[in-house]
Amino acid sequence: MFEISLMCPQDRVEMVSDALDALDALSVSVEDADAQTDAEQALFGEPGMPPPKDGWQRSRIQALFATEALARDAAGVLAVQDFFAGCDLLGIVPVPEQDWVRLTQSQFAPVDITSDFWIVPTWHEPPAQATRVIRLDPGLAFGTGTHPTTRMCLRWIARQDAGALARVLDYGCGSGILAIGAAKFGATDIDAVDIDDAAVQSTVLNAHANHVQLKAGLPDQAQGLYGTVLANILATPLKVLAPLLxxxxxxxxxxxxxxxxxxxxxxxxEAYAPYAALEVSDTQDGWVLMTARL
Structure with a gap:
């Protein structure tokens, strides 16, 4: 394979990307050309909110082609287009063949939640000190144990007294990692719900792989009262869901x-004040865990 690397201003990125796709690029990726510098720009906001920026001021576009001839032909076609004005061809380089599966797996190592509670991908052996283990591989649904919000929720679960979890609702379950964690610490009646069918299926598969029992489904499956309600989503939907949760x-x-x-x-x-007195229970890397006893 061969990779074309381009530098483009914000207003040309979409047109150049579409053109590369039409020229039979195997893949097209866009990144902030100023990433890891003082000029780096935040781009993505929360769902339902406008993004801080429409695009990066300078973007690096990288496109993969099956052969060098295709890559050079694509570069030649782009160079004579009016919309390519202001863009630069940085180079065309060969991409060495790699074991992409192994390379991807190498990015996911076991994650410690506590000294004896770990999240371990299936291609790793659990650490010797791990007495409780969740086996989880990266997938389509959110939740691998690496994000601070997931880790804080699991730490909270691990700190609960045996039997205190009882009936648990994991609202917005993603991969099902929190529901599975609750099961590992003694919960026996667990509902895991999500608006995404792929997340529900992921939760079912991950629960089976971890030999735990839970019920996964869409949000209308959540019925009645629960001793513990977990919701690792984002601030905006959490505010909307305050009365329901x-x-x-x-x-x-x-x-x-x-x-x-x-x-x-x-x-x-403020959003939860009519229903519960939320307090910060944990913090990590700019994120907080908030809890309340009703």
Whole structure:
């Protein structure tokens, strides 16, 4: 394979990317040309909110082609297009053949939640000190244990007394990692729900691989009261869901919320004030875990 590397201003990225796709590129990727520098720009915001920027000021576009001839032909076609004005061809280089599966796997190592509770991909052996293990590989649904919000939720679960979890609702379950973690720490009646069918299927498969019992489905499966309600989503949907989530928490039960940035703490407290008194229970890398006892 051969890779074309281009530099493009913001207003040309979409047209150049579409042209590369039409010229039979195997893949096209776009990244901030100023990443890891003082000029790096934030681009993505929360769902339902406008992005901080429409695009990076300078973008590096990389496209893979099956042969050098195809790559050079594509570069030649682009060079004479009016929309290519202001863009630069940085180079065409061969891409060595690699074991892409092994390379991808190497990026995911075992993750420690506590000293004896670990998330371990199936291609790794669990550490000797791990007495509780969740076997989980990267997939289409969110939740591999590497993100701070997931780790804080699992740490909270690990700190609960044996039997305290009882009936658990994992709302927005993604990969099912929190529901599986609850099962590993004694929960016996677990509902894991998500609006995404792929997440529900992922949860079912991951629960089976970890030999735990739970019920996975769409949000209308959540019925009645739960001793623990977990929701690792994002601040905006968490605010909208405040009355629904709190209505599912049994008296004396726990509400556990994640996906919240430190700067969003006060707005979450305000949104939940009519139903529960949220407090920050954990922090990591600019994210917070908020909990309440109802």
């Amino acid at each position: 709190c209505a599912h928490v049994a008296p004396g039960g726990s509400l556990v919320l994640a996906g919240i940035l430190e700067r969003q703490t006060d707005e979450l407290k």
